[in-house]
Amino acid sequence: MMKHFEEFEQEAVRIALTSxxxxxxxxxxxxxxxxxxxxxxxxxxxxxxxxxxxxxxARENERLRLENRMLKEERDILK
Known part of the structure; x- marks a missing residue:
């Protein structure tokens, strides 16, 4: 419940500052x-x-970069 309240606060502040x-x-x-x-x-x-x-x-980008690097290595091995 507290997490949702904090998210609501942050969203309210974001809206107030950017809208x-x-x-x-x-x-x-x-x-x-x-x-x-x-x-x-x-x-x-x-x-x-x-x-x-x-x-x-940032975490998602890092995960995708790692996956991309692994796929490129696997592709290179198959060549």
Whole structure:
């Protein structure tokens, strides 16, 4: 349950920072208080919003690079 709440907070902050909408509008759309959104914005740094998804992408990219390298080696052996 706590993880979902943290994800909701991060998504709310991301929307507030990147959507171009006012904080009031974002808070209203998400049905949270403007002061709550302000507190969340004060807590998070830009790197916090990017790090989780970027870390997942980096792991996936590394896995795919490894798989690609292994497939190329197997192909070269078969040649």
């Amino acid at each position: 171009g909408l006012s904080r009031e509008r974002v808070a209203k759309d998400l049905r949270i208080g403007k002061s709550t959104l302000g507190e969340w914005l004060a807590q998070y740094r830009p790197s916090d919003l990017v790090s989780a998804p970027q870390a997942d992408l």
